[in-house]
Amino acid sequence: MGTGDDLWTAYKLRWRRRRLLARSLRKRRQITCRVDRTDLIAPGAILAFATVRNEGLRLPHFFDHHRTLGVDHFLVVDNASDDGSADWLAAQPDVSLWSTPDSYKRSRFGIDWLTVLMRRYGHGHWCLTLDADELFVYAHHTTRTLKALTDWLSWQGRDSMGALMLDLYPRGALGEAKHHPHQDPVDTLPYFDAGNYVITRQAKLQNLWIQGGVRARCFFAPEPRRAPTLSKVPLIRWHRSYAYVTSTHSALPRRLNHVYDTNGGEAPSGVLLHTKFLPNIISKSSEEKTRRQHFENSDLYQGYYDALIGDPVLWCEQSTRYQGWQQLEGLGLMSRGGWA
Amino acid sequence: MTLGFVMLVHTAFDRAEQVAQYWSNAGCPVIIHVDGKVTQKVFRAFKARFDGNRLVRFSKRVRVEWGTWSLVEATQLATTRMLDNFPDVRHVYLASGSCLPLRPVGELQEYLFANPETDFIESVTIQEVTWTVDGLEAERFTLRFPFSWRKRRKLFDRYTELQRKLGVRRKLPEGLSPHLGSQWWCLTRDTLEAILKAPDRIAMDRYFQRVWIPDESYFQSLTRRYARRIESRSLTLAKFDTQGKPHIFYDDHVQLLERSDCFVARKIWPQADALYGTFLDPDRPAKRVAEPNPGKIDRVFARANDRRGDGRQGLYNQGRFPAPGFQGPVTCARYNVFSGFADLFETFDLWLARRIGGRVHGRLYHPDRAEFAGEERVLNGCLSDSATLRDYRPQQFLTNLLWSTRGERQTFFYGPGDTPEVAQFMARDPNATICVISGAWAIPLHLSQRPMDEIRSEAARLQRAELAFLKALNDVGVTARVHQWTLADFVVQPMEKLQNIVDEITGPGPRRLTDIPPMPDLSAFPEFLQRLRNEGVKPVVMGDFAATPLPQGRRRHGR
Known part of the structure; x- marks a missing residue:
């Protein structure tokens, strides 16, 4: 790409970012604050942002995990849960809670709502933006907190860090697994696909686009291009002028997407353990199939939901059992990137 | 009393205080230089924590900027104060606020007592330096660097380039042999006094004010002029990453640090409670007398640097995606x-x-x-x-x-x-x-x-x-x-x-x-x-069968 083209793209993207910010500003009235504990946010605090809907099965461990990593405050938008999630969230001492009855899809999968909150509360903080079915892990996460990680990233001159979303699944049929809210989902879903990910670099946003994994293997072989995106940039030192573009797959300005090394070295990267396939996936899929809230082009994903509703076995002889971050790094799914 | 510590502090005051107290509790005087950028209020509060401690004193403050003369000036001020205030000090150890002693001070004192005339300072001729990441080695001494590398990078680079084009070369002062090395040293009183009271010090200082990163060359070069015995290594364990920044030590490094038998390490993450707890424990048992042996820790950090710099060949992931035109191997194995x-x-x-x-x-x-x-x-x-x-x-x-x-x-x-x-x-x-x-x-x-x-x-x-x-x-x-x-x-x-x-x-x-x-x-x-x-298909890839004796005699196979 010539420099002129690139400047023109950069210019267009600047306007796109402004449009995204304006759009989220328009949506700010869709969310109402239920519990405001944001006065607890100290300078330098590490914040987590999430949109949730009926995640009672996951929330307790999700919070345990990220509290242990050192998230200081959680800013959560509840999208009309009716399973008691909202009350549970409201009772947590480190949660500020907003609620909305509006469309998840029309809010760019919750990102419009979160952008409002991030702009207001995230400025100057390291922010981890997650779904409730994601558990963030990184090199040394068992001994070093997010504060240690983000201090080091800042010291390295980095404002963002990327992660691979790694789908976890059980040994047997999805619906057969048993799970309790306080249990570690990784015990219920200990398996993953270790080496079938494909990557391209997207020229416009300069992010990596990773697909593959178990969902491509089991559901998207006829149309691999439709397989879900697994690359994310969940950890960013936020500035009020930043915006996520689609979910947390990419952000603007583009340099936030430069989380990979292009000269052969390995930049620091993490993994989002994806606990989507807990046993309630079957009922959730039936619901999603009719709600049509999770994909841009929902019609194309009806077959995918049908397959999930059929209670499939995702496990195969070559599946790998999760053992920890050292294993993930050894397999090449993440990297410490010089953080010895 | 044989050993004094000069500490350069600009942040993490709680940790700096802990370490300074630890050294002074062991009977060692400490002179602290606090960066001039730190506000008076913070400085006074910090200073007040040492009220009544005769062994901890403060030197005149200068505003320190990385890679510039100010760092040498701060070191000179604090060292002069140490030599003047504490006449019993025979060795001065230069440390920062993020240094952590790994062995009881007594062991370090014994070690220095056994080597009373030795200056411990990494001091390498510019021809043999392997670690610089900016590619400036000899040029550090022959060009001028009036612009900040961190704040005015473009100007820095352009001025350097301009001087190269014009062929500008500064003349080295008489009797100076340029050497480079780690900023963290432990020098004898005699050497330091010779450097600080040299008759040509004004000229020497003026020259080094325009050298690039003088804190890695001023004492390293001048020690060569006066020292009786130089051990060209730092007593402070510091590992550097691919960008030339020091690696940071965390709680999970405790065993590696213990086994290194080094006297002091930097930099320590300020919130590494277990490291500070372990190594500053006054009841920590004295160990055997051992030479510092950072071999194992060297390997761990060298491996991390390889990962960061070269990566694992043939691997593609969220952190490694070589650009088109990348010259290295594109697969991991034959x-x-x-x-x-x-x-x-x-x-x-x-x-x-x-x-x-x-x-x-x-x-x-x-x-x-x-x-x-x-x-x-x-x-x-x-x-x-x-x-x-x-x-x-x-x-x-x-x-x-x-x-x-x-x-x-x-x-x-x-x-x-x-x-x-x-x-x-x-x-x-x-x-x-x-x-x-x-x-x-x-x-x-x-x-x-x-x-x-x-x-x-x-x-x-x-x-x-x-x-x-x-x-x-x-x-x-x-x-x-x-x-x-x-x-x-x-x-x-x-x-x-x-x-x-x-x-x-x-x-x-x-x-x-x-x-x-x-x-x-x-x-x-x-x-x-x-x-x-x-039939109209010209077979071209099979070669010429006219001169070829063909294999025969096997039964035909339908496929």
Whole structure:
């Protein structure tokens, strides 16, 4: 790409970012604050942002995990849960809670709502933006907190860090697994696909686009291009002028997407353990199939939901059992990137 | 009293206080320089914490900026104060606020007592420096650097470039031999006094004010002038990353640090409670007398630097995605590609697996599915045999396969009917060994009973594809090991050619091939080619059969 083209793209993207910010500003009235504990946010605090809907099965461990990593405050938008999630969230001492009855899809999968909150509360903080079915892990996460990680990233001159979303699944049929809210989902879903990910670099946003994994293997072989995106940039030192573009797959300005090394070295990267396939996936899929809230082009994903509703076995002889971050790094799914 | 500490502090005051108290509790005087950028309020509060402690004092403050003379000036001020205030001090140890003593001060004192005239300072001639990341070595001393590298990088770079173009060279002061080394030293009183009270100090200081990163060269060079005995190493353990920034130590490094037997380490993460708790524990038992031995810690950090700098070759992930035009290897291990062999020889795959070992797959890029060895449907790493998944990113199918099976030799077949997009990728991969018998695809057609018009169009299609493959193998930029024969060439003494291939793959061994797999009867093959020609397909990739004695006598095979 010539420099002129690139400047023109950069210019267009600047306007796109402004449009995204304006759009989220328009949506700010869709969310109402239920519990405001944001006065607890100290300078330098590490914040987590999430949109949730009926995640009672996951929330307790999700919070345990990220509290242990050192998230200081959680800013959560509840999208009309009716399973008691909202009350549970409201009772947590480190949660500020907003609620909305509006469309998840029309809010760019919750990102419009979160952008409002991030702009207001995230400025100057390291922010981890997650779904409730994601558990963030990184090199040394068992001994070093997010504060240690983000201090080091800042010291390295980095404002963002990327992660691979790694789908976890059980040994047997999805619906057969048993799970309790306080249990570690990784015990219920200990398996993953270790080496079938494909990557391209997207020229416009300069992010990596990773697909593959178990969902491509089991559901998207006829149309691999439709397989879900697994690359994310969940950890960013936020500035009020930043915006996520689609979910947390990419952000603007583009340099936030430069989380990979292009000269052969390995930049620091993490993994989002994806606990989507807990046993309630079957009922959730039936619901999603009719709600049509999770994909841009929902019609194309009806077959995918049908397959999930059929209670499939995702496990195969070559599946790998999760053992920890050292294993993930050894397999090449993440990297410490010089953080010895 | 023999040892005094000079501490340069600009942040993490709680930790600096802890360490300064620790040293003074052991009877060592401490002079602290607090960065002039720190506000008066913070400075006074910090200073007040040492009220009543006669051994901890503060030097005049200057505003310190990284890589500039101000850091040397701060060191000079604090050191002068140390020498003046504490006449018993024989060695001065320069430390920062993020340094942590790893061994009881008594052990360090004993060590210095045993070496009373030795200056411990890393001091390396500029010809031998290996660690600079900016590429400026000798030029640090011969150019001028008035602009801040951190704040005015462009100006810094442009001015440096300008001086290079103009050929500007500063004259080195009389009697100065430029040396570089770690900023953190431990020098004797005699050496320090000689440096600080030198008659030409004003000229020397003026010269170093325009040297790049003088804190890594001022004392390192001047010590060479006056020292009686130099041990060219720092007593402070510090590891540097690929950007030249110090690595940071965390709680999980406690064992590595303990085993290093180094006296002081930096930098410590301020919130590494366990490190501070362990190493500043006054009841921590004195250990044996041991020489510092950072070997193990060196290896751990060197490995991390390799990962960051060079990465694992052939790996693609969220943190490593070499740009187009990347010069390094694109796959993680050597592999072998055979084209045409399975058409010429019956059961060639079994024969080959016995000779070279590892995994011998079928046609990985077969249009129907990836033919993994042993009829597997899913390979290591859950790599699927689906043709659509494979052909979505055919190159990454291969890089994934090689990555997930690393440690085991991989071999596969590739023919003109297979996914064409990988041909050029393999041809440009120095890890690939590609062996081709061109035109062999015609043998199954020849032996088949299919109608001639079908054979003709199939032959035309395969020949076109093979020509494209051969073109990729003979293009500029091919780095694979390519062995290429026409069918006509190959069938003359095939044993010798197979021997060469096996030798290249496994390395030459004493074993010679005694058998090769059976070949079909090709006596009617030239006739078949003539029929193709008559049908309007000109066979060009098989070579010239006019002069070739053909293998005969085997029974015919229908395929």
